Amino acid sequence: MVEGPFLLYLGDKSNPLDVKTSRGLATFRSNDCIGEFREDSCPLTLGLPRMDVTQAVAAGARSLVLGIATSGGRIEEAMVPHILAALDADLDVVSGLHQRLDADPRIVERAKANARRLIDVRLAPRDLRVGTGQRRPGRRLLTVGTDCAVGKMYTSLALVAGMHERGMAARFRATGQTGVLIAGEGIVIDSVIADFISGAAEALSPAREDGGWDVIEGQGSLFNPSFAGVSLGLLHGAQPDALVLCHDPSRPHMRGLAHMPVPDLAICMAENLRCVRLTSPEAQFVGVSINGSQMDPAKASDLRARIEDELGLPCIDPVATGTGPILERIAARFPS
Amino acid sequence: MVEGPFLLYLGDKSNPLDVKTSRGLATFRSNDCIGEFREDSCPLTLGLPRMDVTQAVAAGARSLVLGIATSGGRIEEAMVPHILAALDADLDVVSGLHQRLDADPRIVERAKANARRLIDVRLAPRDLRVGTGQRRPGRRLLTVGTDCAVGKMYTSLALVAGMHERGMAARFRATGQTGVLIAGEGIVIDSVIADFISGAAEALSPAREDGGWDVIEGQGSLFNPSFAGVSLGLLHGAQPDALVLCHDPSRPHMRGLAHMPVPDLAICMAENLRCVRLTSPEAQFVGVSINGSQMDPAKASDLRARIEDELGLPCIDPVATGTGPILERIAARFPS
The missing domain is CATH 3.40.50.720 (NAD(P)-binding Rossmann-like Domain)
Incomplete structure (x- = not known):
């Protein structure tokens, strides 16, 4: 296009x-x-x-x-x-x-x-329907975040590239303007009419029978009061099996909102799990992805180790470490 | 119009x-x-x-x-x-x-x-902005629900009428097409672009300095996978001091979704409180409103008594009992 x-x-x-x-x-x-x-x-x-x-x-x-x-x-x-x-x-x-x-x-x-x-690019499709929450086949991974603009798209693209390298069938499902421009298709989900958020997510990643993964780009954060509605509708519509939490440790507060603190990672994960269970009772986190671009490399490495220790999940930086540890977790938890 | x-x-x-x-x-x-x-x-x-x-x-x-x-x-x-x-x-x-x-x-x-x-009526205003979650003065009550179409608009209008009868300054803030037609103004919030849900709620009930109440019509339910994004954005943008839970006991399952059960009232309240605290840490429930129109009157009365007992909140049916008990609770909790 x-x-x-x-x-x-x-x-x-x-x-x-x-x-x-x-x-x-x-x-x-x-x-x-x-x-x-x-x-x-x-x-x-x-x-x-x-x-x-x-x-x-x-x-x-x-x-x-x-x-x-x-x-x-x-x-x-x-x-x-x-x-x-x-x-x-x-x-x-x-x-x-x-x-x-x-x-x-x-x-x-x-x-x-x-x-x-x-x-x-933000023009939404005309034929969207409201979401149903009805379960559909297929394996889906959704990136979620402590805030917006913390690396959800980057992480999603890196995960798809890693899956392809391992011979796994995988497809990037774009939900933001950058993602749609990169992929050449997708739905800019924060631009759809509010009634259709979860329906758009359902349309974006339909039933899939080949055992491959749809890796869905997350948007916003449940803890960002500007955009949490989009994040929740996407969470319900995506019906993810696997979640990856994205986080930028250099963010002093929620983006553009000096009065809003960045949530604790464990609290953010718990809230996402609580919300996602409405449509995906078995959803689980398979890793954390850190955007360490603004940090001293040694400190970033220490931070990743601490997060792995505290949360019991692989913690990657897609630029510094690659996505290997998360892909291994996925292979272990979701055998083909 | x-x-x-x-x-x-x-x-x-x-x-x-x-x-x-x-x-x-x-x-x-x-x-x-x-x-x-x-x-x-x-x-x-x-x-x-x-x-x-x-x-x-x-x-x-x-x-x-x-x-x-x-x-x-x-x-x-x-x-x-x-x-x-x-x-x-x-x-x-x-x-x-x-x-x-x-x-x-x-x-x-x-x-x-x-x-x-x-x-x-659903045409949204052109000048909406994204929400900020910044606190603003004024007293606001938001009706929330176990599902959509359970009596949130009716309850909101009845509460405003009751406040007026008691000499309280109060204004109905419409968020649905029916409410907007009745009030002659408002924003059909499920029709705004998804990015602007909480911003629309902020615009709908701006800072208010006269001590009076904005009674904001709720939409959808956090437990309805079709519309929960709208409900969450409205919850964050409304910044309610007081919440009223609306419920239709005759609903066999979520509207139009035979696979989705209606949530338990206490769980529904807890989830609304957890979510609303992002922007309104002090928000509290002041009552429950039952739509008993499809029930035997004696059974409806028993149900209201049981809910009052279990939740420790006044439980009304705006048609059968009027809104008095909730208005008394508001007067006690929010002295003028």
Whole structure:
């Protein structure tokens, strides 16, 4: 649906979490990423050549990807001139924001004038139904988190890659805008109508009879008061057999909410198990995944050992350690 | 926004729960309800004169209200001829369904030809933001339930009426299509984008400094796998001081889900308290509200006594007993 190569938009963002989608593409579809567009004030880089839209087109780019997070998912006014310039330069524009590109008449008009496409990744399918909680065959793993943006997508993709390496049938099921862009399919679950959250999760990972795994990207956290409803509906609809808890030890408080503490890992696991049992009475945790990118490596290693000890589960960092210990646990607990 | 008098549509529905919106209007805006439209096969009545659209217009009706529930909130094909006939007869058409009236070109064309309005109550406000969980002043009561359609709206409206009788400042905050039609304002919270559930609840009942109560209509149930995400987001966003548990003892299983049992009242309360504490650490239950309409009165009375005994809370039936005992509990626990 989305045509590469991509020019990845960073704008004027200074918080690494705000360029998560652009970074996800740079990491997981690196062959399709040709450059990054950023303002002089932007201190971030994805390690790609900095380009404007004209340079990107000359280098072969087909799409500008607005891979950033903004307040409320709006298209900020400062972004509009760059979007228009991209359309004039003959790029398609791809957005993972809530606000639809076609909600701005200036953008619509310019896309039309240049015969370019406007692609909103968050547009939910039209034929969703409410969830039923009815059990369905198949093995499913869901990543859950102490907060949003702690590594659930990264961990899910790494687990699928690890399963493939071991010859296991496995499929990544994307639930966020970055994941959908990477996978080329999925449902941005925080964009569906609230009544259909669990139904969307059921539709996303239907009955599966081949013994393989659906690895479902989690969203938000039961402990994040902005998004917990999405997390709960996903938990009920996913009907996971296996859960992996994702956590960023460097997070001082819930993202963007200075008044909300990050939950204790054991409490977070217990609450997820309590909630998931409504539709998946046998669900169990098979591991913890730490995002140690902001930590001293030795301290991160100590932390992982302590978590393994306290929780009795393998604790990995998908970048530093790989996913092996969790995959071994899965093999032991779910023999084929 | 919606013009009475109303002709209330029952269609061919045979389950009383499926005509909840029409019945809500007949009960709480009885002066505005002039007749009911039903097929010969419909065994239900709201006690209003049966009319076709022409008769309704002759009697003074201004709007046809599609106050029914359908699978997935769709406009069923059998409804379309009646909608077109209503528009031809010069009625506005009001819908609480998910599927928008203007999604059907036949309906749009006919409305245009007759210069009538199509009103979708579920259309969410455009300017919603994600919730923050930040504490705000004001006293708020939220009704929660063992399931959906157990009497949360009815109980909320009865509590507001009782508060007004006692001279308390109180306002009903509608979160469902029926409630919004009755109140003339509100947000149909299961229709907002999933990311904005708790934010919509925060917007619906903003900071309040007069010592009065916002009585917020609950939705769904934490134990209903179709809608629990909505219930959780509402719980977090509402920041209730007081909770009332609503229950229909005649429900054999969760609505429409024969495989899902109705939760035990004490377990349901404990789970709501556990979840609500994320944003409202001091929230407490102030009563239980039973829908005893399908029960023998003596048995219903025994059941209420047993619940009071077991849970140590007043147990009312808003129709049979009024809301007095819960209002007394509120007065005692929240002195003005």
